[in-house]
Amino acid sequence: MSTAARTATPLARRILASPSMVYIYVVLAILTIWVVLSSLGSVPPVLLPTLGETLQQLAAIVSDPETLFANVGATAAEVTLAFAFAAVAGVALGVVVGSRTDYSRAYEPLLANLNAIPIVLLYPLLLGAMGSGGEAKVVIGAISAGLPIAIATHWAVRGVDRDLVVAARSMGARRLSTVRSVTLPAVLPGVFSGLRTGLSLAIVTVVAGEFLSATVGLGLQLARAGESFQTAALFAWLIVTAVFTAVMIGLLSVIQTLVIRKVNA
DSSP: OOHHHHHHHHHHHHHHTSHHHHHHHHHHHHHHHHHHHHHHTOSOTTTSOOHHHHHHHHHHHHTOHHHHHHHHHHHHHHHHHHHHHHHHHHHHHHHHHHTSHHHHHHHHHHHHHHHHSOGGGGHHHHHHHHOSSHHHHHHHHHHHHHHHHHHHHHHHHHTSOHHHHHHHHHTTOOHHHHIIIIIHHHHHHHHHHHHHHHHHHHHHHHHHHHHHSOSSSHHHHHHHHHHTTOHHHHHHHHHHHHHHHHHHHHHHHHHHHHHHHHHHO
């Protein structure tokens, strides 16, 4: 075996086992199952269109960028606002509750119980109070996303090794330096884990709100296609929503990498 072949094999193995390839494998598996089921007629067409019909509808959506970007933009704006409010409030609340043992014992069970409640049930009340605009969706999205962010931040703060903090302070490190060199590197992975969960919930909640009341947005398009039994269009908008979700989470992952790299530098 040549030297080039020996060096290429480990590289190929690393590529095939990379996280990006795992997502590709999942997508290929889903598409294969989709094609098989639709070809065999195991599922009625009203429930599962063919891949070709869905791709035709997807092409029609993409070929109308004005409609596409209007709906994606509306949902993106509401999700971004909801997530921003949730991130600020959730991280702040988590830091406060996690900073002291008595606060943790008193308030962490309350946060966990509130997080178990389907917050989207409050949406009809918010519609009555705020109207059918985007405000209600932003509020319900922020509440839904903020609770898991607060819980994750709380546990991240509680998980900081106190001995390391004491050791740093005993060696003359000031409070700000201790936070920069000890606390932040320990807390950030847990905080960003909560942020990823919160972002996912913000997207789901906002899109669900658009199902119920909206004049534009991905949820509205999904609702219209479903109500009219246009299954191919429904699946096409589902693909658009999945891509939108992947982009939003990908942007958060990029921010996480940059922040952690900056803190650890």
